[in-house]
Amino acid sequence: MPVVDASWEQWLSSNVSRGCSMDSMIDAMVQAGFAGEAARTAVGKAFGLTLAVTGAASHGAAATEAVLAKPAPSAYQYDAMPVASGNVIHAYDRDVRVLMRCEKPQVIVFGDVLSAEECNEMIERSRHRLKRSTTVNPATGKEDVIRNRTSEGIWYQRGEDDFIARMDRRISSLMNWPVENGEGLQILHYGTTGEYKPHFDYFPPDQPGSSVHTAQGGQRVATLVIYLNDVPDGGETIFPEAGVSVAARQGGAVYFRYMNGQRQLDPLTLHGGAPVLGGDKWIMTKWMRERAYG
Ligand code: PD2
Ligand code: ZN
Numbered sequence: 298m299p300v301v302d303a304s305w306e307q308w309l310s311s312n313v314s315r316g317c318s319m320d321s322m323i324d325a326m327v328q329a330g331f332a333g334e335a336a337r338t339a340v341g342k343a344f345g346l347t348l349a350v351t352g353a354a355s356h357g358a359a360a361t362e363a364v365l366a367k368p369a370p371s372a373y374q375y376d377a378m379p380v381a382s383g384n385v386i387h388a389y390d391r392d393v394r395v396l397m398r399c400e401k402p403q404v405i406v407f408g409d410v411l412s413a414e415e416c417n418e419m420i421e422r423s424r425h426r427l428k429r430s431t432t433v434n435p436a437t438g439k440e441d442v443i444r445n446r447t448s449e450g451i452w453y454q455r456g457e458d459d460f461i462a463r464m465d466r467r468i469s470s471l472m473n474w475p476v477e478n479g480e481g482l483q484i485l486h487y488g489t490t491g492e493y494k495p496h497f498d499y500f501p502p503d504q505p506g507s508s509v510h511t512a513q514g515g516q517r518v519a520t521l522v523i524y525l526n527d528v529p530d531g532g533e534t535i536f537p538e539a540g541v542s543v544a545a546r547q548g549g550a551v552y553f554r555y556m557n558g559q560r561q562l563d564p565l566t567l568h569g570g571a572p573v574l575g576g577d578k579w580i581m582t583k584w585m586r587e588r589a590y591g
Contacts, residue, residue, distance in 0.1 A: 299330050301339045309343035324537060325495050325569070373563045378403050378554055379473040379519075388471035390463065396549070402539050402565035403554040410471065410550040411464070411581075416525040418460070420579050423484040426451045430485060432496075438506030446493045448570075450485040455591060457481075468521055468583045472552065477589040478514065484525070487532065487578040493570035495537055498584060499555050499562050514590030516562075519554040523581040531574030538565045545578055556587070 301309075309322070319340050326336035380386070386393050388410070397406040411419070427449035431440035456462040461482060469476035487493075498520045500507035522534055528545040535542045536553075543551045555566040570578070 298332060298335070301335075306343075309339060329494070371561070373561050373565070374557055374559060375401055375403065375563075376557045376559075378405075380405055380471070380552060380554075381473060386471060389467040389469075391467055393471055399539065399541060402536065402563050404536065404539070404541060404543075404566075405552040406543055407471070407550045407552065408546070409548045410467070410521075410523050411525070411548045413547055415464070416523075416547050416579075419464075419484060419581055420525050423451050423486070423579075427484075427486055433500065433506060433510060435501050435504035435506045438509035447491040448485045448487045448493060450483055453482045453484070455479060455481050464581075465583075468523075472519060472521055472583070472585055474519065474585045475589070478586045480514075480584045480586065480590055483582045483584075485580050485582065487570065487573050489573050489575060489577065491532075491570075491578065492572040495535070495567050495569035497555070497562070497564075497567060502562070515587030516556055516560070517584045518556040518587055519552065519585045521550055521552050521583045521585075523550040523583075524548070525579035525581055526577070528573060528578045529576035531572050532578040533571045534568060535571050536566070536568045538567045542571070545580070560587075 322340045322343075323333070323336045326339065327333055331339070384395050386395065386407075391410070393410050394408040395405060396408050397404075399405070428451065430446050430448045430450045432446050433440060453461045455465050455476070464482060465476050465479060468482075469479060499517045500510045502516075524545040524547060526545070527547045532545045533542040534545070534551050553566050553568065555563045557563070570580075
């Protein structure tokens with residue numbers, strides 16, 4: 298059975314600060330192999346510790362009462378998504394099919410964003426250049442290798458060659474957000490058992506480490522995850538608070554938007570990459586910022 302070591306402590310404290318619910322954190326720990334009681338104890342303690350940092354009660358029932366007494370953050374207001382309406386969206390040089398739309402949280406599943414040939418080209422370009430993925434430490438802003446994220450990846454600078462520039466333009470057109478506001482494309486590879494535990498893609502506004510990342514381009518506003526291969530078993534993108542999961546199908550993609558026009562952040566966009574149970578998984582990710590980036 299796993300133990301609550303330094304990387305789990307970091308996972309617990311960053312998820313508390315990001316507004317995750319106790320239940321979703323306990324579920325994630327149980328899925329990772331903890332006994333229910335051990336998960337409940339660790340999560341309860343993490344909520345208590347966070348309160349201690351903010352000067353409130355720090356132990357047991359007092360901490361729980363203080364959690365419950367905390368004023369509810371003002372509810373996220375769902376305003377119109379920038380993505381076009383309709384069943385087929387013409388995105389720069391390709392017609393993309395809409396397979397599913399969810400309003401709360403704002404999630405859209407697309408088919409055929411990339412052709413099979415384009416997916417295979419991205420995989421072959423990346424296969425020999427992968428490095429172990431990192432996660433932003435919310436306290437320091439530094440990139441840490443931690444086991445919440447068992448994948449390897451590589452970044453492509455925006456417009457770094459004609460092929461990448463075409464992908465950037467197509468994605469920008471599909472997300473209906475300026476190409477200049479996009480981070481570079483990231484390719485990720487997970488082997489069997491690889492996963493990415495539930496997290497938010499936005500930088501937690503109350504954490505000191507976030508300002509380093511938002512200084513340029515501002516906050517992240519929306520993500521597009523494109524699946525580059527068919528995953529034989531597992532590896533879905535999961536939204537545990539919304540009860541939604543998206544299967545990895547070559548060329549398909551999932552879009553989700555978490556910052557509205559008032560700059561509120563949507564806690565229902567908590568999401569993760571479920572463990573790959575058979576074969577491997579390749580994805581390409583685009584994160585969009587509020588303003589021009591890079
Ligand atoms: O691998 C995924 O499905 C996944 C899910 C959630 C990747 C990411 N987030 C990410 O790279 O942020
Ligand atoms: Zn993510």
